[in-house]
Amino acid sequence: AQSVAQPEDQVNVAEGNPLTVKCTYSVSGNPYLFWYVQYPNRGLQFLLKYITGDNLVKGSYGFEAEFNKSQTSFHLKKPSALVSDSALYFCAVRFMDSNYQLIWGAGTKLIIKP
């Protein structure tokens, strides 16, 4: 079955340190991968996506993600965390045989401590 996993419910990082939020997927074809961020009582904001091409994708607010086909991963990264990055992060994937529906990870709560 096609699925997305975010193995960490919560990630704690000190301000100024690099951060990584993990995402892995299980797929029977080529995936299209997305990251969204959600601040409290707000909708989801699109950060970045991987469709094809360069495995390193750059997105909004200084975030980037690396697509690794052999490890079936799409981890979200940022070189230097800000307190304002504290939020809920969702990884989502769409497969070639599904032209609209996103399969969502469970979400990872990112806490950046001053």
Add this chain to the structure above:
Amino acid sequence: DAMVIQNPRYQVTQFGKPVTLSCSQTLNHNVMYWYQQKSSQAPKLLFHYYDKDFNNEADTPDNFQSRRPNTSFCFLDIRSPGLGDAAMYLCATSSGGGTTDTQYFGPGTRLTVL
């Protein structure tokens, strides 16, 4: 700026009293989606419209209905809200529903059922 707008941001209703949530978009996108999100969980797709074509997810309760009178507006009707329907309701849009499409979300409506 082009955007997805949801009204109201907060809605309180009584058990069994019908309620309508509103979504509008200035992106001129063909596809509009309604999601339900509970307690910081992953959003759950209820249904979507591709233009006027309505697509209901198999597990969406009959209590939930939707209308899309024109390209810009989409409504979510909950005919007889139960306590279990208390949630954040998210509207999203995408340009054409293709595999590489990005979904853009509104700020959400938080529904409370008393």
